[in-house]
Amino acid sequence: MTIPSQSVDSSAPQVKPGWYEDPEGTGQDRWWDGFLWTDRFHKAPRKSMYGSGYARSMRPGLNRPARIALVASTTSGLSFFVFFLVVAVFGNQLSHTARVGMLGFLVLSFGLGCTAVIHGSIGAARSARLGGLGACIRAICGGGVTLLVSGFLVASALVALMHA
Incomplete structure (x- = not known):
């Protein structure tokens, strides 16, 4: 998913409103209202201890x-x-x-x-x-x-x- 930019380009596809990684690199998520970044922040979810979804074996048991x-x-x-x-x-x-x-x-x-x-x-x-x-x-x-x-x-x- 692309991170919305601060500028609004009418020819660019619109990104849905939602929580996204803060482009200013605060380590928090920031609310994108569909047009501009708001001043609403919340703590980003913790990273999974297993990494990405495919980092561990998909089959239970021995490798x-x-x-x-x-x-x-x-x-x-x-x-x-x-x-x-x-x-x-x-x-x-x-x-x-x-x-x-x-x-x-x-x-x-x-x-x-x-x-x-x-x-x-x-x-x-x-x-x-x-x-x-x-x-x-x-x-x-x-x-x-x-x-x-x-x-x-x-x-x-x-x-x-x-x-x-």
């Missing part, structure tokens, strides 16, 4: 990177759990080919842990505007743990395969 981080962290933990479950049940009965195949679960867990940490960090940076900081922290911690443990196990498994 997108936080959701991706949580899914990646959960999937990383599940693939890590499957790896340990198979190793605990079958142990030394696994053939060399099956052991190499099980390495895929560790690599998957490692990759998803990386994804969880990266997207969790992005989501945490955006959480001030979009929300979801707690979920980002959980995803970063969960993804970081599986990233470190599966990274260590992948490295040790590769060393063992090279020397076998």
Whole structure:
């Protein structure tokens, strides 16, 4: 909405009477009667703590990177759990080919842990505007743990395969 000027131009479109920001910069609203500024002022409304209407997420809940981080962290933990479950049940009965195949679960867990940490960090940076900081922290911690443990196990498994 345009702020009315002090002069009246008959060819210009007329601005409706109402409260407008004072053109003299007093920080108050001033009444425009449709032709001239009056001497009536009132306190301008406070600015919203959220900024403009679209500054926050339109969808309630987590921001997108936080959701991706949580899914990646959960999937990383599940693939890590499957790896340990198979190793605990079958142990030394696994053939060399099956052991190499099980390495895929560790690599998957490692990759998803990386994804969880990266997207969790992005989501945490955006959480001030979009929300979801707690979920980002959980995803970063969960993804970081599986990233470190599966990274260590992948490295040790590769060393063992090279020397076998």
